[in-house]
Amino acid sequence: MDYSHYLNDFIFFIINDIKYIFLPTGLASLALYIPIFLLSIFNRSIFKISKWILTSSIVLYLLLLPTYSFIRSVPVFNACIAGLAIYYAQKVCEWILIRRNEFSQWSFFDIQHELFYYRVYIQAVPIKKLKKKEIFFSGPIQFDQHLYSLIYLSRNIIKYYLLLDLTIFLINEVVRTEFYEKYLSIQMFVNLLSGCIVYFYLSMNYEMFRHSLCLLFNRPLALIPDLFHKPYLAVSPIDFWSRWHQIFKNTWLELIFKPTSTFIRYHFPHLPKSIIYGISSMCVFLFSGLIHEYFVYITFNKFSGDQIKFFLYQGFAVVIEHAFKQQFPHLYIWKPFGFILTFVFNGIIASYFLQPWIPFFQRKHAFKYSLINLVIRNILNKY
Secondary structure (H helix, E strand, O other): OOOOOHHHHHHHHHHHHHHHHHHHHHHHHHHHHHHHHHHHHHHHHHHHHHHHHHHHHHHHHHHHHHHHHHHHHOHHHHHHHHHHHHHHHHHHHHHHHOOOOHHHOOHHHHHHHHHHHHHHHHHOOOHHHHHOOOOOOOOOOHHHHHHHHHHHHHHHHHHHHHHHHHHHHHHHHHHHHOHHHHHHHHHHHHHHHHHEEEEEHHHHHHHHHHHHHHHHHOOOHHHOOOOOHHHHOOOOHHHHHHHHOOOOOOHHHHHHHHHHHHHHHOOOOOOOOOHHHHHHHHHHHHHHHHHHHHHHHHHHOOOOOHHHHHHHHHHHHHHHHHHHHHHHHOOOOHHHHHHHHHHHHHHHHHHHHEHHHEEEEHHHHOOOOOOOHHHHHHHHHHH
16 A cells, blocks of 8 residues: 555645744744843843833733734644743743842842742742752762653653543534533533643643653652642542642732732721632632633634633632631531532533633644544544
């Protein structure tokens, strides 16, 4: 059998991908890093510029760059570029608005360490208090442990890819049927699968990141913690969000939760603490909704409002749970019962999160590199 036309098609797709996907994605990533690079060089001079003018100008640059049509037209990767812009923007806000005095004393290397070292985010340890500030791990190379780590991470990458591929395929097949619109149970199933897509996608990319650090920088796997803490085992909304990734947690606490709480306590000193906590928490969830609306806008060139609804409902659930625990501190809720309630709640509310992405799956944009779709398509063509 002549496979030359398959080879030609493959080479053609690779060339097109480099031209229309990887090249613009690489250029966009480089352009997003430029203000970070400049800050790393001139950070000792930032006191000469108003912190609000400096922060707002850099954040605007970072957030507007992914809206450029050259970048926004890149399928799938446009949302990745938007995520990188959000990540850089929140780090700039943290460095200049919150840790300005500390930031102005950092070296170029310190800033890169802060930017790419995940343990800093989950421990919230100031740079000066870290015992070791190193990207290249200076310890001895333990080949047996490195080999085990690379095999473990490679297995995880393959696992998350196959699970992501299968989940996308299932969603595409289900949403095209008439049962999706008729039955709430089917909709809940699809909604939960959409959450699995986010979980598998972020986990796969983070495992590739850990793989690179272990392979290139001699960093032991023990120094790179897990991104998630089994969110599928959550028994309440608060428990769920404590198990989700914590990359933005410290920054949002400092930039949104604490200033909001301080403002309310200053102007309304007699308000109960539970009310202050509730309002501050809702502000954080509202901001998270706005960030995810930004992703939807970059991907589909529209604001849906569904992401804001999803995070506001999640915020209400967290606030209600917190108030309930404050009111009845000794009340014990059976964990299986809490798990079922959380499972059903997330299954219903996730419809808002999924809604803008359903046309994306129906048009099969996510199937270009799908192994499962390729196998099934060949089987159907054969029989």
